[in-house]
Amino acid sequence: MLTSKMPTFEELLKPLPIYSPKRWYYEGASLLLRSIGTLSRGIKTGYTHGFDSGMIMNYVYEDTPQGTFYIGKALDRVFLNQITCKAFRSIKEIQKNMIKDYLAQRNGVPTFIADLASGKADYLYDALLETNSQAKILLRDIDEEALKESEAIAQKLNLPNELRFELGSAIDTESLRKIDPEPDLVIEVGLYGIIHDDEQIRRHFLDLKEILNPEAILFNVQTYNPQIELIARSLVNRDGERCVWHLRPVELVIGWAEEAGFVEPQIVMDDCGVYAVVMMKNQER
Secondary structure: OOOOOOOOHHHHHOOOOOOOHHHHHHHHHHHHHHOHHHHEHHHHHHHHHOOOOHHHHHHHHHOOOOEOHHHHHHHHHHHHOOHHHHHHHHHHHHHHHHHHHHHHHHOOOOOEEEEOOOOOOHHHHHHHHHHOOOOEEEEEEOOHHHHHHHHHHHHHHOOOOOEEEEEOOOOOHHHHHOOOOOOOEEEEOOOHHHOOOHHHHHHHHHHHHHHHOOOEEEEEEEOOOOOHHHHHHHOEOOOOOEOOOOOOOHHHHHHHHHHHOEEEEEEEEOOOOOEEEEEEEEOOO
16 A cells, blocks of 8 residues: 655655656556546546646536446546546536625626636636626636637527637736736636746736736635645646646745735635635735
């Protein structure tokens, strides 16, 4: 049996020694997942687009087992029942409800929402449908395929909202300067865990405040995950490299946001205890 002690981020970045039984275990797991595992539609999507991509998030949200033959569907059900996938679906509901609450507080005032790493953004679409909000929406992502899928879903839903879809990096300063007008709500979910550099996130909050100056921000923080080492040593990210996620205490990330001028954090944990979803206000608006 492997120990259940969760490794640090720094430990995850380092390859295990060739003589380590843990290395053999995770390489064996990777081999199985890359071969038999790809009979599962979800696992195949992860190895094709990356397990940190919008495409895999979209698939997990749908929670409908698919695969090649009966064994593929059975493997897919096992995949979708993993704690990480359950946490993804749990935070989707939390995010939707926080957006609905925000729109209710606006009480019909014209609202512009920018989702800077949107992927499919169906939590946002659900919030719009359930509130009949006329908010204007900007959906941005670095994944063109995820944006196309999101646009197709919006068209199928026949949303009355004014929607814009743009390729762009959430953490690139010059890309942020192209957003006009200033959003009332900025959404960034599923983003910070794939950014390894603490200082980059800290500076990013300053950019959000100085460039976009939103009334509120919504983000999530992955604080704990018992599968973090399996993910880092057996799965791949969108660049085809090891999928190493950086867990952080939610208090740390909130502290960076507070330095930038965001206040009054509202925090909701998912049912699995993996993610904290946070809404904060701009102290100057």
